[in-house]
Amino acid sequence: VVMLGHDVFQRRFAGDRGIVGTDVLVNGSAFTVVGVLPPGFVLPVDYGSAAVSEVFFTGPVDREQPMQVPPNGGSHGYYSVARLRDGVTAAEARADLENVAGRLNAQGVYPESWGFRPLVFSVHDDIVGSARGTILLLLAACGFVLLIACANVANLLLSRSEARTRDVAVRRALGAGQAEIMRVLLLESLLLATAGGALGLAAAVFGIDALLAIDPDAVPRSAEVTLDGAVLAFTLGASVVTAALFGWVPALRVARGGVASTLYAAGRGAGAAARGNRTQGVLVAVQMAMAVVLLAAAGLTMRTFVELAGVDLGFETEEALTARLTVPSASYPEYADVREFW
Numbered sequence: 001v002v003m004l005g006h007d008v009f010q011r012r013f014a015g016d017r018g019i020v021g022t023d024v025l026v027n028g029s030a031f032t033v034v035g036v037l038p039p040g041f042v043l044p045v046d047y048g049s050a051a052v053s054e055v056f057f058t059g060p061v062d063r064e065q066p067m068q069v070p071p072n073g074g075s076h077g078y079y080s081v082a083r084l085r086d087g088v089t090a091a092e093a094r095a096d097l098e099n100v101a102g103r104l105n106a107q108g109v110y111p112e113s114w115g116f117r118p119l120v121f122s123v124h125d126d127i128v129g130s131a132r133g134t135i136l137l138l139l140a141a142c143g144f145v146l147l148i149a150c151a152n153v154a155n156l157l158l159s160r161s162e163a164r165t166r167d168v169a170v171r172r173a174l175g176a177g178q179a180e181i182m183r184v185l186l187l188e189s190l191l192l193a194t195a196g197g198a199l200g201l202a203a204a205v206f207g208i209d210a211l212l213a214i215d216p217d218a219v220p221r222s223a224e225v226t227l228d229g230a231v232l233a234f235t236l237g238a239s240v241v242t243a244a245l246f247g248w249v250p251a252l253r254v255a256r257g258g259v260a261s262t263l264y265a266a267g268r269g270a271g272a273a274a275r276g277n278r279t280q281g282v283l284v285a286v287q288m289a290m291a292v293v294l295l296a297a298a299g300l301t302m303r304t305f306v307e308l309a310g311v312d313l314g315f316e317t318e319e320a321l322t323a324r325l326t327v328p329s330a331s332y333p334e335y336a337d338v339r340e341f342w
Contacts, residue, residue, distance in 0.1 A: 002031040005054035006039045026055060028330030044126045045079055076116065081123070094120035137301065144294040150242050151287045153196075157189065158283075190243040197239035201227065 002024070004013075013019045023030040037056070046052035084093060097118035101110075110116045121129075128135065171181060208225055216222045332338045 001034045001058055002026060003035045003037055003056040004033060005037050005052070005056070006041065008054040009036045027326075028328035031057070043081060044123045045081075047127045076110075090120050090122055094118065137297070141294060141297065144290050146238065148287055148290050148294070150245075151283045151290075153192075153242065155283050155287075186243065186248065190240070193239040193243035196242075197235045201232070201235055204231075 004019070009015060009019070017036075019033050020035060021033065023032050025031075042052055082093075084090070097120060101116065101118050104110050105112050204227060208227070212222050212225065327338055327341055332341060
């Protein structure tokens with residue numbers, strides 16, 4: 001019997017549910033279709049593969065009979081996916097499989113000198129294990145860029161607040177309260193941050209399509225890369241936090257300014273920019289520090305990439321083509337037939 005993946009079910013059989021229970025030819029032999037897997041079902045071993053498994057066969061194992069070494073060599077490994085029982089750890093599963101391997105050694109199937117061992121690891125480690133460091137590095141770089149942008153916005157708001165001091169002083173002289181002024185200034189910051197977040201999402205939509213169009217196979221599971229609810233929630237949260245954090249200080253400085261002194265200074269033409277120089281200096285220092293860290297990390301990453309690209313593989317790869325061809329066992333049942341085919 002055989003189970004079909006959803007993609008091949010749609011592509012080869014036009015989504016006909018009547019295919020279940022009928023026979024199909026696979027490698028020249030008839031197999032009965034017993035089911036179709038749901039859309040999006042992918043084995044962990046296929047996450048990094050451009051061609052995922054589409055046909056699934058049964059592989060019965062007789063646990064009462066001792067295993068036999070394949071007479072013609074070939075693969076000696078089994079790849080399996082299992083769901084751990086509640087409370088069972090990967091280490092306990094590994095210990096259980098090591099006991100099974102020990103019994104195989106005792107039966108003489110696989111001598112101890114061969115060094116065969118079971119490997120047990122989580123699906124998460126299997127999927128993102130090699131890419132985890134790169135993803136975290138990119139995430140940290142994006143975080144630095146976001147912080148630098150926020151510091152830039154804070155500096156702009158501080159500079160803008162200096163131009164608003166006389167306007168706010170006039171409003172307070174006419175009877176506006178500090179809370180009302182704070183609310184207006186924070187609302188302005190929130191509108192600016194929200195507009196920036198919306199523009200960022202728009203750029204992300206076009207950016208994802210552009211990057212995936214260049215080389216869709218460069219990123220595992222690239223078809224699943226999208227702007228989901230988590231991204232939208234993070235963008236909204238970052239916009240609100242930016243507005244509250246970097247709009248609060250300028251708004252508080254302006255709202256707390258003395259009415260008489262502010263109007264007097266503005267009337268004499270003496271700007272109040274000096275009061276914000278210290279805060280702006282701190283922000284500039286933070287920007288420079290983060291930019292230096294980001295630049296150093298980018299330089300090290302590029303240097304590593306260049307060195308890896310120049311590693312001698314030990315064989316020539318130019319003008320070389322590899323291909324794989326298998327012959328159906330139904331038409332070529334014996335090894336001599338396969339050899340004659342070649």
